[in-house]
Amino acid sequence: MLKMKAACECCSAPLSLAGQAFICSYENTFCPACAEQFRQVCPTCQGNLVPRPSRRSSPTEVAKSGFKAKLEEILP
Ligand SMILES: [Zn+2]
Ligand SMILES: [Zn+2]
DSSP states (O other): OOOOOSBOTTTOOBOOTTSOOEEOTTOOEEOHHHHHHTTTBOTTTOOBOEEOOOOOSOHHHHIIIIIHHHHHHHOO
């Protein structure tokens, strides 16, 4: 599962899960302002920065909606 980092790795601006953020293939995460400043190129790996898919519900909420029984077997 994609790691949803909660802050920009450049300026530490808070990033909400459903809000806009940019990531590279190594999951370096930046706020839209920094991504624009870097011209959509990751300063760490020189890879493309692309818009991060937003996540509207927590894994727990997803579990409740469909996979609850299965997850209850795995989770303590
Ligand atoms: Zn930033
Ligand atoms: Zn990178």
